[in-house]
Amino acid sequence: MSTLPAPAIGDRTLFPTLRPLxxxxxxxxxxPSARVLAAATTVHEDYAARGFEAFPTWIAQRRRLKEKLARLVGAVPDAIALTQNTTRGLVNLALCFPWTRGDRVLLFRGEFPANVTPWQRAAELFGLDVVFEDADTFRTDPEAAFDALARALDRGIRLVAVSAVEFQTGFRMPVRTIAARCHERGAQVAVDAVQACGVVPIDMAADGIDYLSCGSHKWLMSLEGCGFVACAPEHAAALRPNVAGWLGHEDGLKFLFEGPGHLRTDRPIRKTIDFMEDGNSNTAGFAALEAAVDTLHELGxxxxxxxxxxxxxxxxxxxxxxxxxxxxxxxxxxxxxxxxxxxxxxxxxxxxxxxxxxxxxxxxxxxxxxxxxxxxxxxxxxxxxxxxxxxxxxxxxx
Ligand SMILES: Cc1ncc(COP(=O)(O)O)c(C=O)c1O
CATH class of the missing domain: 3.90.1150.10 (Aspartate Aminotransferase, domain 1)
Incomplete structure (x- = not known):
């Protein structure tokens, strides 16, 4: 990897096989840049050479990746779970949110369905009411959009799901103001950030974003099949572990490395959002994502x-x-x-x-x-x- 040229804004040297003019x-x-491809290849080559022995190396890499992602979006590394894509993060949030029957969820017409379908499914499962407002009104008539938001919040909303950037108009939603209005009325905000992270500065803490989900193959400039979901640290313990798998238990890996007596399924599920990391996943994709995020940090x-x-x-x-x-x-x-x-x-x-x-x-x-x-x-x-x-x-x- 060290032989590759450094990335530079306005320079596609790191994309030597890219065909479109x-x-x-x-x-x-x-x-994906040559750096990203090299990072993925390194993982494949490591497994090809070492097989199972490579596993702990790449499990450890995930911590480093989370630290870099946290720095990119103003999150806390412990409040990030690595996922397959934007949708999986939103599905997990919708299934694990601590709902009470009758809660209202506010969704937006015109949003990419990744941030609609999971909440509709949760509504069906948990007996929630879904209400819709128009996303595009924030672009065309912000005053009317905020009035509509205020009216909806007055009727009692538990969660608002919104994209940081609308996929078809490219409009950057006023997420910070939306979150502030929601918090004043006791609602939380879940943001689909896949059209933003990597090109639009995002700061979960400063913007007041309660939950955020993002995939890797758009503005993060990595490969398909990876993503991350993050929450404000104070929300993690309340999430219900409805999607936990074998890797979600505390000390869930001990039985593979530390002899008999550790194969137990009664260990608690972790109270951190990484209980959503359910089983073996896209290790090469996470290495690629780290290389892509390094590049974003280098360029800013x-x-x-x-x-x-x-x-x-x-x-x-x-x-x-x-x-x-x-x-x-x-x-x-x-x-x-x-x-x-x-x-x-x-x-x-x-x-x-x-x-x-x-x-x-x-x-x-x-x-x-x-x-x-x-x-x-x-x-x-x-x-x-x-x-x-x-x-x-x-x-x-x-
Ligand atoms: C706003 C938005 N959300 C989600 C997606 C899909 O995300 P994923 O395939 O990572 O689940 C897209 C585009 O593909 C999108 O534009």
């Missing part, structure tokens, strides 16, 4: 945020000139890493997306928006190429 789909699936999330927004400023201005409508917030506080636009009248968004990808501009078309999501390796010098592709694609569709 411009890769702007990190909000979909990020491209605020610097990455500023860089991608410079890229987005230029592309947005050019798209507006070409008749696109932008969903990007005019206020910097509402901006994430994604630039989401609607095509000019008469241009089919899905067809345009296909034409762009074919010509080498990787982007996405979630829920009808054309979404461009650059990250730290995107150079400002690739903007001419991106705009050339856009003009060619528009011409081909005309």
């Amino acid at each position: 411009v890769y702007a789909n990190h909000a979909g699936i990020a491209v 999330v605020p610097a990455i945020h500023a860089h991608v927004n410079r890229w987005n400023d230029a592309v947005e201005a050019a798209l507006l000139e070409r008749g696109f409508t932008s969903a990007r917030a005019t206020d910097a506080a509402g901006r994430s890493g994604s630039l989401c636009v609607l095509p000019p009248a008469g241009v089919d968004g899905v067809g345009l997306h296909r034409a762009l990808v074919k010509r080498g501009l990787a982007c996405a078309v979630p829920d009808g928006y054309l979404r461009l999501s650059p990250h730290w390796p995107n150079a400002l010098s690739e903007l001419d190429t991106a705009l050339g592709i856009i003009d060619e694609a528009l011409g081909a569709l005309a």
Whole structure:
């Protein structure tokens, strides 16, 4: 790994096999750097060489990863559990939250379903009432959105589930203010942070986020199949261990290493959120994630945020000139890493997306928006190429 060049903002040297001329789909699936691939390979090679003896090495790595993740999101390492993806973290929270029958959960219409379905399932299981408000109103009419939130909270809400950044508009939700309003009324807040972590500064403690879940394959720039879930430390003990597995017991590994007498299933389940780490999991993915998070720490999330927004400023201005409508917030506080636009009248968004990808501009078309999501390796010098592709694609569709 030490022979690889250091990462640098605007430099894709660490992505030597990347094919698209411009890769702007990190909000979909990020491209892993050579560093990330090397970290995953190291784990596979270690197991290939040592088999079971490699296991304790990589169990220990998880502690280091949690410390780095904690630093990234303003959490406490002991209040983090490693998971498979964003959804698994939210499912676990929904199943383990200390519900009382009749509790109300506030969800948002227009959110990515990862932060809706698990709460709906919990409602079915635990006899909860689900209420919905509109997510997009926070972008289009914040006063009305906060009024609606206040009215819902007045009727009694136990938990509000919200995304830090909306996947189709790229709007950065006012999570800190939402959390403050919720706490004033005794409600807690669970945040899907997968469209934010890595490109938008997040600080669970300062933002008042009670629970947070995030997957690794978007803005964290690692591989699929990993994620983490975190809670404010004071909430961990109240979680019900409804998803605990064999690794959730206190001293649950002793029977494998310390002789007879330790094979017991009556050991208490840990009172820390890592009881959610149920069984053997994605060790290579966690090593890859550590390499990806190291890179984010080296470059700094605020610097990455500023860089991608410079890229987005230029592309947005050019798209507006070409008749696109932008969903990007005019206020910097509402901006994430994604630039989401609607095509000019008469241009089919899905067809345009296909034409762009074919010509080498990787982007996405979630829920009808054309979404461009650059990250730290995107150079400002690739903007001419991106705009050339856009003009060619528009011409081909005309
Ligand atoms: C806001 C949001 N949440 C969750 C997901 C899916 O998360 P995962 O596949 O990590 O469960 C996505 C996109 O895939 C998303 O945009």
